[in-house]
Amino acid sequence: MDEFNTSKPIYLQLADRINRLIVSKELKAGQKLQSVRDMALSYNVNPNTIQRTYSELEREGILETRRGQGTFVTEQEDRLIQLRGNLKEEQIQTFVQIMQEMGYSSDEIISGLQDHLNKKDKGDA
Amino acid sequence: MDEFNTSKPIYLQLADRINRLIVSKELKAGQKLQSVRDMALSYNVNPNTIQRTYSELEREGILETRRGQGTFVTEQEDRLIQLRGNLKEEQIQTFVQIMQEMGYSSDEIISGLQDHLNKKDKGDA
DNA sequence: ATTAGTGTACTATGACATTAATACACTTAC
DNA sequence: GTAAGTGTATTAATGTCATAGTACACTAAT
Structure with missing residues (x-):
């Protein structure tokens, strides 16, 4: 699964996808996401790219990260x-x-x- | 008028706009477009960026350029x-x-x- | 304590978009 | 033929995206 549009940064396209997974309840409040490294393997991109995606969504208050534990969908429904x-x-x-x-x-x-x-x-x- | 999205190249965003102007008949078949330099001033971007936009639309068969005369919407309705x-x-x-x-x-x-x-x-x- | 699994930070490199400045080729009007 | 207005081409510099590799900090399990 690595079909990305060339006219928009990958890290933002991934952020869009995650947002939609959350909105459609395929990712629920409080649920743990794949680790940066795992997600990078899944989508065949660099871990740094995933980290940017997570950082962006964290900035928007959608995700929360706990150092050493992982990245989670916010509990704030x-x-x-x-x-x-x-x-x-x-x-x-x-x-x-x-x-x-x-x-x-x-x-x-x-x-x-x-x-x-x-x-x-x-x-x- | 220089509100551009950061997540997509300007020359493609301009191509989209021109396409919509053509589709809505605000630009008619055979009509002359602004010159590369004028358009660059209008949108406050570099002339090279406009040239890329025109080249892209020419490649798609939407525009035709006549050296020394200008760039025109194709006559092929x-x-x-x-x-x-x-x-x-x-x-x-x-x-x-x-x-x-x-x-x-x-x-x-x-x-x-x-x-x-x-x-x-x-x-x- | 050690290990494995997390997020995080840093540097370097390559590709591309954009700007900038300049020059050239062609067409039209005078 | 000259001038003004076209598109076109080239080169350089800057910024961002993405990759690659490496290292560090924290947490949980053993």
């Missing part, structure tokens, strides 16, 4: 609830902005999205 | 129609993927989007 809402709004906001910049109306955006989801839902089911 | 469709699908696809990674269902995505658009439409009107 309110932060995670806030994160979930923030990421959702952020995604919707930038999506809508770009679609409107391209000249699509609100109706076109909704119907385009519905078409896409219908195709996917049928394909998966 | 089919390319622009294709571009419009591609960019729309691309935006929808990545938006849906991220929302699903965060654990949102199709219904939640649609309703979240509708809420957002309702707020905006009322605010603007």
Whole structure:
């Protein structure tokens, strides 16, 4: 698993992934993450890169690190609830902005999205 | 106007903007763009950066340059129609993927989007 | 105490984005 | 032909991302 976009730093792409894992409850409050070295092996990147990712998320209050023990998802559930809402709004906001910049109306955006989801839902089911 | 994201090269962010201007018909087929030097002044970046943006879009067949004359939107309207469709699908696809990674269902995505658009439409009107 | 597993810090290197300055090639208008 | 306005090319310097290697500090288990 090492498909990274060239147009954005790897450590930020990893931070995005971890955020989404947390928001989707695949990583729960208080849960321990892979060690810097293990995660580096998993994603086939340098340990320093993982450390930057963890530092960034720690700075945002999402992760907490205990020296010698490991890195954990914060226990403060309110932060995670806030994160979930923030990421959702952020995604919707930038999506809508770009679609409107391209000249699509609100109706076109909704119907385009519905078409896409219908195709996917049928394909998966 | 020089608000650029630090997590993506400026020349690609400018390419995105130009693509959207073309898709929204603010730039029409065959229309002349600002010169490399003028555009550099407008966006407060180095002329070399603009040149890279133009080269990239030329490589994609969106722009055409005539030495000594300037850089123009391609006359091939089919390319622009294709571009419009591609960019729309691309935006929808990545938006849906991220929302699903965060654990949102199709219904939640649609309703979240509708809420957002309702707020905006009322605010603007 | 020792060991293994943590996070953390430091230096060096290579690749790339960006800026800067300069020069060249072509087209159009005068 | 000259001048002004185009795109294009080259070189150098700076900053960031990522890798590589090494070392240190702390914790838990033995």
